[in-house]
Amino acid sequence: MKLLDGRTAIITGAGQGIGLAIAGVFAAHGARLVVADVNPDAADAAAEALSDSGAQAVSVRCDVTVEEQVEGLVGTAVGRYGALDVLVSNAGITRDATLRTMTAAQFREVMDVHLLGTWLGMKYAAPHMRERRSGAIVNISSISGKVGLPGQTNYSAAKAGVVGMTKAAAKELAHRGVRVNAIQPGLVRTAMTEALRPEVWQEKLAGVPMGRAAEPAEIGTVALFLASDLSSYMTGAVLEVTGGRHM
Template sequence: MGADLVAGRTAIVTGAAQGIGLAIARLLHENGAKVVLVDLAADLAGQAAAGIGGDRLLPLACDVTDEASVEQVVRQTVEEFGSLEIYVNNAGIARDASLRKMSVDDFEAVMNVHLKGSWLGVRAASAVMREAGRGSIVNISSLSGKSGNAGQTNYSAAKAGIVGLTKAAAKELAHKGVRVNAVQPGLIRSAMTAAMSPQAFAEREAAIPMRRAGEPGEVAGAVLFLASDLSSYITGAVLEVGGGRFM
């Protein structure tokens, strides 16, 4: 059961069809929010909304790398629900390869989805929020953006960039009542980590002080905190959800 921490507010969550994004959408909804579930494929967004169930849900297709697509989602959200108080930049992809073998296309694809997509989301959401004088934007970074991972020069660079984006946007928007924060998940059980070999996963897990991987719902809890008034005096912060790794 939710505690209604964001009751009556409207949230957009990108990459909401599965994994961390779906967990975030579900928890915000349980806590009273009207939630727009955004994904590249409309049918997957619809299935995710049906899985959550109930009203106050709107599935929409969106290419987060496309300016017009992102702005259209924001417009539809305001038209449907009348406001926008929460925006979560969660959409992401992985195209892992060594620096020597990574193609320019794979580097650009990851940078575009994670970094450009987050920038477009921050810009479109804040345009609505600053006029209302309130709002919370949460960007999903990664501990890969703090420490760097071999084979992920594209992903690590993008996730580090999201931290810089978060802090710069927070400084620009604070006087308008809009907060911008980031969450840095560590090793979380998701479709992305499921693609790792059992040996690689076990090695990563063994390096975590808490000796276990995290669950999507644990990342969602951090997002809910930053989206709610419990964090009303927090902006430009980076909250690590990694079981103590890289302390």
């Protein structure tokens, strides 16, 4: 059974990593995709690969911190496919540094991408969903937003903020049939994490009771659950996908 058959989904930060994996899972379940990324080449390549696999996919270059671009992204989805059913706000960056050495610019940049970007996505997606009294928004937070990680005062603050924003929006939109939930991934095997020094990787892995990192598609299947009718009575929920890390 294809859980998203005929539904339109926007995924931000979908040119690589977790976002691309989510797009692949959604494509396998029949979604019509809008692949958004600040890197247009990555977005184009992702959409082309998804289309080659038989999915309907279009790419959009979008900086989620620029309001006009987010508004245009939503407009592209509605204009191309006639509706918007799912938004996954996955775009994110890190600018890790200690509290002593982090600059105000590094702090603001991370906050803008994660908090402002997520808020803008909901602001422009929600009206289309409210009108149809149906829709699912999935915001990607991080376990860093629950426990706080050294060197990530900006990222931990932003990801904690995504949780609060998710719950507030869920309360605003529930009566219109729009559900808003969040995912907090733990250690995920991506190009970024695989670039860590071996001793740092092993230290992080040692804290995972399941003894391994997640594959990006394992975040994708949880996003699929929240985007589909399988979670039809869930809103304001925050699902930890961590292999037991920091439980």
